[in-house]
Amino acid sequence: MNRFAELLDRLAYEPGRNNKLRLITAYFRDTPDPDRGYALAALTGALSFKHAKPGLVRDLIMDRTDPVLFGLSYDYVGDLSETVALMWPKGGANYRESLLGHASLPLSPAKEGQGEGYHTGGLNIDSRHNNPPPPTLSEVVVTLRTLGKTELPSQLARWLDELDETGRWALLKLVTGAMRIGISARLAKTAAAALGDKDPHEIELIWPGLAPPYLELFAWLEGRGDKPVNRDPAPFRPVMLAHAIEDTDFASLDPADYIAEWKWDGIRVQAVSGRDERGHTQARLYSRTGEDITNSFPDLLPSLHLPGAIDGELLVLRDGRVQTFNVLQQRLNRKVVSPKLTKDFPIHLRAYDLLGDDENDLRELPFVERRAHLEVFVRKLDDPRIDLSPTIAFDSWQALIAARADPASAGAGEDADAVEGVMLKRRDAPYLPGRPRGQWWKWKRDPHIIDAVLMYAQRGHGKRSSYYSDYTFGVWTSGEDGEQLVPVGKAYFGFTDEELLQIDRFVRRNTTEKFGPVRHVVHEPDQGLVLEVAFEGLARSPRHRSGVAMRFPRISRLRWDKPPREADRLETLERMLKDVTAN
């Protein structure tokens, strides 16, 4: 458990994806079974046991420590698990009992016992040699699965006695279900794949058939065993992704080779259905990274009644019309899905590819043939919640440019607002995992753009920790004190390395005030830096002072030429917002 805790601890501070991968792979390499398997399960969210309530942890520490000292410590640290992990007194000294006993409370009995022989140094090496060894991660996970509710507090206290500070912190995060360390399941699987130089897609393919502690997976990765077979009736298939097309790409492409579809502003999903050994239909919904999101969309499952694997876009439809991403967002990342939610935000699947039809794997077929299978499949499903993504008729790039500029009159009709561009797919392309070159292209509509004024800058993380690379920008509005800037968003990418250096220099030379890591940068009508900000969407937000929140904002250009007084006004954003909601 201590070794796993060390890993979590290090990951919590490491900002770089590749470095995270290396840390996790190194852990998998150095840690024996079954511990590493349970670690993989913990990182992928595949562990299941009843989580302990924070109140239980609080009760435990109250039994052991002076409440005044706990209060002061909690105020200082600000996180319950961490406070308890750090101040947990070892050796079972019960605070209440010892208060009754005598005046001197042994926080660490080993030290008191040194009496006359008290000497300096090594004070921090406590009595751990007399203690039982700390629990392994496997021991913790297996015990938690079967432990009764009444036994939990005393078991937890025993483990806390046996672990070190970091171990206690990780244990408490694990049992309270609050392990937020910025690791996706995909990242953990990629790290495991690196152990055996395998493609992470291979793990994704067999993943649904595997269970902790993944002994056969690690055996295969280390070349000691065969590749585990996926017996899952509804497995995930690694997805095929598109490249963003550039203007210069068109010259070498023949329109006749391609089929075009609208690019819908929803989320990419894979809807898979299959029959298990007993002949029951199992349906699952996966995100594009292979995470099982079935539980968030129970209202879609009855529609997946034919065995097959659909690649498509998840949307919210009201009265047959596609809603914007801002509406769909209400359905995302929900643990509990209420009947009201499914009624107010009815979910819909727009199908654009078919990867499997019953037992048949279609991925080797050219796209045109898969598309034909898909049309038949959707017709057979005959379900109002699943429809076909329409194709766009075009005979030249010029025609497609026109369609992209005006989706409403090119077939998207009233759904045009939910179109964020067009997709181009080669007629003869098989379904290839990853992002193969030249097969699929995405061609987004031009983003919204405003000119805003840089107001505050903050240092970045990791490689960027010496740069001011996070920018808060604002637009003009009329306030009580006349014209003033109101912050409307924050962006930390979009600029080139060279531009980052320029902005960094500007920030350092034009700082008016410093608040911790944040610098106030000069933003007067005649003095300051105008940033051209591109963004994908806009929504009302009571949490922001300006009342609006941008989706996916990034710096698209530095407008050194423009004085701040000529930057955009809040009214411009409000008008954009009205356009969006009125449609």
Added chain:
Amino acid sequence: MTAKHHTAEHCGETPYIIRMRPHDILLPVAAGLCCKPGGFHIDPVRPVERAVITHGHSDHARPGHGAVLATQETLDMMRLRYGDNFARSTQAIRYGEEIRLGDVKIKFHPAGHVLGSAQIAVSCKDLCIVASGDYKDAIDPTCTPFEVVPCDVFITEATFGLPVFRHGDAADEVKKLLASVALFPERAHLVGAYSLGKAQRVIALLREQGYDAPVYLHGAMEGITRYYESRGIALGELRLVKGMKKADLAGTITLAPPTATSDIWTRRFPDPVTAFASGWMRVRARARQRGVELPLVISDHADWDGLTATISATGAGEVWVTHGQEDALVHWCRARGLAARPLDLVGYGDEEEHEVVAADEAET
């Protein structure tokens, strides 16, 4: 005339006085801890006629005093930092040496904080007060170990005066650093450490772990580190970062003042891993706030267990708590029947928060 004045004026001469009271000997005033019967201040924050100084950190050892009494090392460090004329006159004192100042006797004892750091025992008649300055009770290969001094009143710091601060074995933290260097051999490791004491301790700990490659230094650390070496503390091969090629710094360890690790200066390193050696690293929010990627819990101050164990071991019936988390420590003392109070001295603090690197170093 009040009894208090009466006592103070006749300290050491008047046999019929019942008993000295602690505040007749040492009193917190704006300039620092004042010893009226001895005619001096301990670690004064403003220029005074006579100063007795516990150790060389800049919040305790300031320039501009008349006469300064301190260990040879502390005097040397002040000279390094402030130049030859940092005081009108100086006097060096050894650990265990006792001298008389006015009506009191003072004796220096090792504080284990940094090289030359001392606790100062002030005795007047049958009353002994120990002003411990900053101290730690953990092993440190770069300075004389802390010594418990039995006393009536113990003046303790409280930098880490909360039970969440327990510092563990510094060797384990250095192993963590070395494991990271092994895992990321193409990156540079940049360790933020206060330049007086912490940096040299980290280097010595690295050597204890068998790390024998050259250790690199930020220019601001060179003077004090060379001074440590001149006092017989072996630190192995040291090199300056200045003038090194970026690629040649891959796989190396560099010690730098904490403020430099998030400065433009770091751009000369290949994809640096930012570490920080400090007791504050125990608390995640503190580490994150500073953008640290590899926190190393290595402290030159006593942790909570160290503070409480030391207070008990001195046998003091009264405890005065200065700079840091006074509330918790005062509460702890009172719960054990000890008289305790915060001293509310202003001007001392966490040296790491205050270290400023010379501008020319930072920008080059």
